[in-house]
Amino acid sequence: MISPTDNPILIVDDSPTNSTVLLGMLQQSGFKVIVVNSGEAALEKVEMILPSLILLDIMLPNMDGFEICRHLKSVEVTRDIPVIFMTALSQTEDKVKGFNLGAVDYITKPLQKEEILARVNVHLNLRNLNKQLAEKTTELTIALDQLQKSQIQLIQNEKMSTLGQLVAGIAHEINNPIGAISANSIYASTYVNELVDHLRLYQQKATEDEISNHAQEIELDFLIEDLSNILTTMREGAMRVKDISESFRIFSRHDNEDKVLFDIHEGLESTLLIIQHRLKAYDKQPKIEVLKDYGKLPLITCFPGPLNQVFMNLLVNAVDALRDYHHKYLNSPKKPQIKIKTALNEEGTHAVIHIQDNAMGIPDEIQEKIFGYAFTTKPVGKGTGLGLAIARQIIFEKHGGSLEVNSTAGEGAEFIIHLPL
Ligand SMILES: Nc1ncnc2c1ncn2[C@@H]1O[C@H](COP(=O)(O)OP(=O)(O)OP(=O)(O)O)[C@@H](O)[C@H]1O
Numbered sequence: 245m246i247s248p249t250d251n252p253i254l255i256v257d258d259s260p261t262n263s264t265v266l267l268g269m270l271q272q273s274g275f276k277v278i279v280v281n282s283g284e285a286a287l288e289k290v291e292m293i294l295p296s297l298i299l300l301d302i303m304l305p306n307m308d309g310f311e312i313c314r315h316l317k318s319v320e321v322t323r324d325i326p327v328i329f330m331t332a333l334s335q336t337e338d339k340v341k342g343f344n345l346g347a348v349d350y351i352t353k354p355l356q357k358e359e360i361l362a363r364v365n366v367h368l369n370l371r372n373l374n375k376q377l378a379e380k381t382t383e384l385t386i387a388l389d390q391l392q393k394s395q396i397q398l399i400q401n402e403k404m405s406t407l408g409q410l411v412a413g414i415a416h417e418i419n420n421p422i423g424a425i426s427a428n429s430i431y432a433s434t435y436v437n438e439l440v441d442h443l444r445l446y447q448q449k450a451t452e453d454e455i456s457n458h459a460q461e462i463e464l465d466f467l468i469e470d471l472s473n474i475l476t477t478m479r480e481g482a483m484r485v486k487d488i489s490e491s492f493r494i495f496s497r498h499d500n501e502d503k504v505l506f507d508i509h510e511g512l513e514s515t516l517l518i519i520q521h522r523l524k525a526y527d528k529q530p531k532i533e534v535l536k537d538y539g540k541l542p543l544i545t546c547f548p549g550p551l552n553q554v555f556m557n558l559l560v561n562a563v564d565a566l567r568d569y570h571h572k573y574l575n576s577p578k579k580p581q582i583k584i585k586t587a588l589n590e591e592g593t594h595a596v597i598h599i600q601d602n603a604m605g606i607p608d609e610i611q612e613k614i615f616g617y618a619f620t621t622k623p624v625g626k627g628t629g630l631g632l633a634i635a636r637q638i639i640f641e642k643h644g645g646s647l648e649v650n651s652t653a654g655e656g657a658e659f660i661i662h663l664p665l
């Protein structure tokens with residue numbers, strides 16, 4: 245309900261009879277009313293009073309009602325004030341023109357008390373609703389803006405966390421072979437120096453005694469065998485680094501523009517390599533075993549980079565869940581396991597990828613929520629809650645597939661991806 249006292253009404257009419265009638269009936273209903281008898285007076289007063297409604301006569305000397313209305317609509321502060329024209333019953337053209345100029349309604353002379361009050365109330369109510377709507381719209385726009393900003397921030401965080409995993413993975417995986425290469429290279433160079441010294445003895449035509457003494461000194465037989473072993477180890481290390489680098493290349497493929505043919509198993513393998521360091525025994529917990537059951541799959545037309553990110557998000561979630569579970573039940577007889585299974589569906593239309601763990605599972609009541617933006621049960625700073633939301637978006641929107649969860653609380657969780665061929 246509107247309050248009459250908070251909604252002043254301006255009457256613009258040069259006929260004292262009309263304005264007196266109007267004034268009387270509106271004041272009786274409690275409205276604050278201001279009466280002016282010309283367009284000039286109306287425009288002079290309106291910005292000061294800022295009425296909630298204007299009752300405007302059309303036939304006025306000098307400036308008629310239409311012109312006044314045009315003025316009101318051209319000024320920011322008065323534009324939204326509803327205008328009701330007052331016209332004689334027969335003047336249809338005037339009514340149309342009035343509406344075209346932005347009037348909200350008209351009333352006909354001779355004036356009918358009930359009708360006027362009803363229309364005034366309707367338009368005051370409408371105006372107040374409009375005002376509230378405008379305020380709410382502003383509030384919502386601000387809220388939406390903030391939401392988008394925090395969403396961008398969240399996505400940025402998620403990217404950083406993927407990047408963090410990646411860098412940690414690279415560092416860890418490359419550490420061992422590089423360590424082996426660099427440690428062995430010291431022995432290799434010592435051995436080579438000793439061998440060169442030994443060869444010099446031949447060059448200098450040393451005596452057999454000298455040569456055999458030196459051979460003994462440098463343990464020549466052992467040296468030759470060990471040098472060969474060392475070189476093999478170094479070569480293997482170098483090849484390992486090459487494989488790792490190839491895996492990272494596969495993992496972070498940036499063909500985001502067009503879909504390409506891709507071997508899903510290659511994607512899974514390169515992702516496993518990146519999270520390898522998190523599968524090892526850790527903090528009194530046993531190592532996480534990965535059981536693979538790869539079926540026969542054709543190459544799939546997809547975006548490899550984003551798809552690998554999905555595998556990573558699902559595998560990291562499984563690792564997190566297993567670590568959590570075994571941290572809580574330190575001596576649990578359950579062996580931490582992740583099963584990865586791939587197959588074609590029965591109709592042969594989709595590749596189906598299962599990623600299953602045997603941690604604590606997901607309670608029924610949050611099973612649909614986990615795909616929502618920013619839903620996480622992990623401590624602040626640990627999870628952004630975007631992993632599954634992004635995964636589902638990549639599978640659903642980019643690939644027209646589906647990502648579902650299947651879990652019995654207490655027994656583990658299984659995520660199932662369906663990718664159309
Ligand atoms: N394998 C799983 N076992 C048990 N709970 C899971 C598993 N995977 C996901 N969840 C639950 O779903 C929630 C949402 O997962 P999601 O990957 O979207 O975010 P997050 O892992 O919490 O954070 P982020 O992925 O950004 O680091 C998790 O917080 C967890 O409660």
Ligand SMILES: [Mg+2]
Nearest residue numbers: 557561631632
């Ligand atoms: Mg996650």
